[in-house]
Amino acid sequence: MTRFKTLDTDLVAQAAQLLAETQFGSITMLQRRLSINYAMACRVMDALEAAGIVGPPIGGGARVVLIDGDGPAAAQTATTWLTNQQ
Helix, strand or coil, X not given: CHHHCCCCHHHHHHHHHHHHHHXXXXXXXXXXXXXXXXXXXXXXXXXXXXXXXXXXXXXXXXXXXXXXXXXXXXXXXXXXXXXHHC
């Protein structure tokens, strides 16, 4: 998917690690913990959904995190997926 071409690989990896470790998939949490704006947090979350890290949005709440609490492995999965998209 070329829509993820401009995403920063390190940012997506940080987000994946954060979601895996906290087991909480919220755009607001990404905004606050990574100091990014809402639009960027949405793009990162969409990329993580496409990579299989989080599930689809359910109402207005947090998304289900589909991977276990191994943060570094989640970061590697997200990095590999994003690299293959670019």
